[in-house]
Amino acid sequence: MTATTGRRVDTRTVLLDAAKTVLLTQGYAGLSTRSVAAKAGTQMSQIRYHFGSKEGLILALFERMNDDLIARQAATFENPDLPLSRKWALSCDYLEADLASGFVRVINELIAAGWSDEAVGGVVRPALRRWYELILRLVRQFEREHGALGPFAADDVAALVASAFMGAETHILLGYPxxxxxxxxxxxxxxxxxxxxxxx
Known part of the structure; x- marks a missing residue:
């Protein structure tokens, strides 16, 4: 890797970190190329160079954050030494830690942006599908070991689990005690x- 490539990777990472901070503190409405560049201590032209636009920056941030979360969850779900109950408990631990750090809010800000911005929605939907498929594989493993859960098919259970966690996030972020x-x-x-x- 050349020195120039190293600087390019560092600048991109700094911009993504700055975008995450701005999104967390100011929300999606407050995220602008100007605010991100100021937080990163660089010029707005760097955002255009690395991401093309504000939208490109947002999409790159969402993909990076979702990839990190998927990797963490997959490592837990695919650990053969952990029973499902322990995997579930760890998922609850992760949720509480991510709520405390602001991670959940950032992800949900990006998801909400996808409701009105089709380009963002086009990235958010397949990303959320990856979560669902990860849960579905785990449910199918549980079925193989313990049998089906009454009338529920594996994809029913996966849909309910995904909705339960996302619904919990929504209610907590809205301030429900x-x-x-x-x-x-x-x-x-x-x-x-x-x-x-x-x-x-």
Whole structure:
């Protein structure tokens, strides 16, 4: 790798980190090429050079963050030494950690942008599909080991699990108090239910 290539990679990373910070502190409405460049300590022309536009920057940020999350979750789900109940508990741990760090808010800001921006939506939809397929593989493994969950097909269960976690994120980000909408507690208790299946 040449020195020039190294500088290019570093600048791109700095810009993505700055975009994440701006998105977290100012929301999607406050994210502009000017605000990102200022946070990164560089010129707006660098954003155009590396990403083409604000939209290109946003798409690159979403893909990077989603890739990181998918890799972490896949490493957990595909670990043969962990029972499903432990994988579920770790997923709840990750959710709480990502809420505390602001990671969940950033991802959801980007998802919301995809509702009105077709180019963003075109990246968000397949990214979320990767989450669903990861969960679906895990459910199918559970079915092989413990049998089907009553009338629910594997894709039914995967859809419900994905919706449960995303719904929990939405309610928490909207400020619902845990004593009135116990999203995390409910998710963790479902893990206890999974553990009871494993003991049978």
């Amino acid at each position: 845990a004593d009135r909408f116990p999203a995390i507690r409910a998710l963790r208790r479902f893990g206890t239910l999974i553990e009871s299946f494993e003991k049978d």
